[in-house]
Amino acid sequence: MTGWLDAVGGYRSRDEVDGHGFDFRPRWWQTRVPEPSWAAFLDDLREAERGRGYRHITRADMVAVATGPLPVPAVLVAAYAWGTGDGAFLAPRRARVFRDTPPGDLTHRLTGVRDLLATSDAAAAYASLLPGGANRIKHLGPSFFTKLLYALDPSRRALILDRFVAIALRDITGWPLSSTGPWTVDEYTRWLDWAHARAAKDGVHPDAVEMALFSYGKTL
Structure with missing residues (x-):
């Protein structure tokens, strides 16, 4: 190592990566989404x-929500619930993403992201969510929309890029990455290439590399 x-x-096992999770209260999100069907599943979690x-x-x-029959905005709810964890004080601000875009528009744009992941690649889906992109959603930044991409991508190429991963990458590779983003499409693609190559070299899944970098970034 x-x-x-x-x-x-070192790296976490497959079960440890899949089980990486956080506690939260469903009502923090259920009371802040415009459609009850988007967040009803939260009550069914362990x-x-x-x-x-x-x-x-x-x-x-998160992945189960993305691959199941729930409406696509439920995947974004899952990403926010997972990414926010027990930080109840953060939920009102973060839930603006559900308040400030009409439900039909939000569903349309998230469907566009899912379609790009199915027909093109993670870079195209990422680009579509950046400012000026076809699927841009107000208040939704890359730290959270890469969680969405991670859950939705059927190829399993998309990975999370947030400030802790960026801080770790900057320390390990010397890349001049911002710690807060937004990161360019080239920067995101470079991260995916690096993570997948490292995973292949070390005989682990790419999200195990991402989780290890997240943990390392939190120490810096």
């Missing part, structure tokens, strides 16, 4: 050990 990987105790109305959402849960 290299120094950064040693610092986080009860958190802490009880008191908390549920537990994992990476595997």
